[in-house]
Amino acid sequence: MTDTPAPSALWPAPLADGPVRASVTVPGSKSVTNRALVLAALSAEPGWVRRPLRSRDSQLMADSLRAMGVGIEETVSSSSAGDGETGEAWRIIPAALHGPATVDVGNAGTVMRFLPPVATLAAGDIRFDGDPRSYERPLGEVINALRALGARIDDDGRGALPLTVHGGGALEGGTVEIDATNSSQFVSALLLSAPRFNQGVEVRHVGSNLPSMPHIRMTVEMLRAAGAQVDTPEAGGEKNVWRVTPGALLGRDMVVEPDLSNAQPFMAAALITGGTVTVPDWPRRTTQPGDALRAIFTEMGGSCELTDAGLVFTGSGKIHGIDVDLGDVGELTPGVAAVAALADSESVLRGVQHLRMHETDRLAALTAEINALGGDVTETADGLRIRPRPLHGGTFHTYDDHRMATAGAVIGLAVRGVLIENVATTAKTLPDFPRMWADMLAGTGTGTGTGTGAGA
Incomplete structure (x- = not known):
């Protein structure tokens, strides 16, 4: 296991240099x-x-x-x-x-x-x-x-x-x-x-x-x-x-099933880079909200197939905006917002007003951090409106929120110079995320993140 950066450190989010091709085993839910x-x-x-x-x-x-x-x-x-x-x-x-x-x-x-x-x-x-x-x-x-x-x-x-x-x-x-x-x-x-x-x-x-x-x-x-x-x-x-x-x-x-919501950043990487990511042991029947990623990311430009090897998700090289009610799957909002900020058209994320009371006020945090990188995000009564614009590097604050950290890493795949504040907060549910991210980009994708991590 590699050392996770200290909370005070800024983690340079790796820039993808081509299509991601990896198998990523995510830890339990x-x-x-x-x-x-x-x-x-x-x-x-x-x-x-x-x-x-x-x-x-x-x-x-x-x-x-x-x-x-x-x-x-x-x-x-x-x-x-x-x-x-x-x-x-x-x-x-x-x-x-x-x-x-x-x-x-x-x-x-x-x-x-x-x-x-x-x-x-x-x-x-x-x-x-x-x-x-x-x-x-x-x-x-x-x-x-x-x-x-x-x-x-x-x-x-x-x-x-x-x-x-x-x-x-x-x-x-x-x-x-x-x-x-x-x-x-x-x-x-x-x-x-x-x-x-x-x-x-x-x-x-x-x-x-x-x-x-x-x-x-x-x-x-x-x-x-x-x-x-x-x-x-x-x-x-x-x-x-x-x-x-x-x-x-x-x-x-x-x-315990794999945490499907924690598969989101890795699937997003395939979508953004036009690559392919396989998530082993994806259940054919589940109550996990993360299963909705199959439909959401397909509508945004990818395709998926549930095989004996797991879920195989492939990006097309194009990212489309989406108008979607995430009320039942609110935890997916940060990752969807990160992808939407890189899309070719506007996105509207609805039904997630309750996210203002999560680990942080996620709607305010996403608006502030994406806009600080040059984005155009506005809060609505129950969600976010995201109009894609060219983004630039800068510090992406996490507010001690694990899903903010992974959202910043997703943006960093396509935007040079994104620095994630306190990436160690991912240990909340996704231990050793920096190593898993590096393994995916290197094409190994073998890390499971099931160790104790730096610290759901």
């Missing part, structure tokens, strides 16, 4: 890994999480669960299913959750939102703290919902971190209304722990908009795989209502 860790920790028996993502976000989740008493053994082993599955695995050994403990959420939305419901089941106080940016991210809906379900939480009226959950060893549960307009994680947070609530839970979303529905579907499917009974709108239930029946979760052998 942060969204799947962190949900699997929570479900395994709440199960009635030990289980396995295989091919987990090892990154800052997943390490924060594992360390937080350990602090509350859960056993997590990191090992390399073979699958008990007899399917030949080998590689890195975490054995999760559930235990009686307890405090006092302190949870460091970093700036991980899954940790700060998924674990307060878990903490209500602990005996003792669990304090939550994190990076300065985490204090600005919305958490009030989860706090208020847990209080309505019987929890005791001190947040000094902030509706945000830091806070303390006074765990009583159990939570009554029941019916609760929640406005998840700012994040689908509010719904997932309540559903994941609900089988352990005395009455389960009925979550009613009362807001006007619900972004990132694929992530809620991911939560539901993983709950069902762990033995939970979940009623959903898609299964004929009421619109925007989810019900989880109380009951024991079963220890499972869960294999």
Whole structure:
């Protein structure tokens, strides 16, 4: 593994000198890994999480669960299913959750939102703290919902971190209304722990908009795989209502899919350079939002084929603008915006007003950084309008946001002199990104980024 630049360093984004041709194995999904860790920790028996993502976000989740008493053994082993599955695995050994403990959420939305419901089941106080940016991210809906379900939480009226959950060893549960307009994680947070609530839970979303529905579907499917009974709108239930029946979760052998959203910069490289990138192990069926890249990048000028080797994506050498609603797949917005800034026509990205509350205000950040390189990006009420212009080099600030860093690297493929501030922030979900990027450009593309990286 190469050394990742320090946060204060400026990383010169490599300029592509021809079509990219590489196979890039991306690490496991942060969204799947962190949900699997929570479900395994709440199960009635030990289980396995295989091919987990090892990154800052997943390490924060594992360390937080350990602090509350859960056993997590990191090992390399073979699958008990007899399917030949080998590689890195975490054995999760559930235990009686307890405090006092302190949870460091970093700036991980899954940790700060998924674990307060878990903490209500602990005996003792669990304090939550994190990076300065985490204090600005919305958490009030989860706090208020847990209080309505019987929890005791001190947040000094902030509706945000830091806070303390006074765990009583159990939570009554029941019916609760929640406005998840700012994040689908509010719904997932309540559903994941609900089988352990005395009455389960009925979550009613009362807001006007619900972004990132694929992530809620991911939560539901993983709950069902762990033995939970979940009623959903898609299964004929009421619109925007989810019900989880109380009951024991079963220890499972869960294999984590590759993080399809983290395949985005590498696919973008093929699109921009007119090259070909293969992403091994791309699932034929998935709830991951990143699967939408196949359609989005095809409309922008590429083509793809799902083969036994994985997803083979090829750029045509031309990049077209796009008018697209990214409401369900908002995490793809920075990468799509980066490609759109290099297109031959205007793009309009819609339905992503909730990105103003992500790791940073992503709409403002993308506007500022692309325009600083000579671009023409304007914010709309719910997204971005991008009019391509010739770009020039300069510093691309990341705001401690991993997807801003990879977006800057994508632009740097076609624009000489782009310097990425704090590329080390990619360790949040894509450890060792600089080496993976260099391997791709060299045509080796062998790096998986599954190491610990510099630091979802």
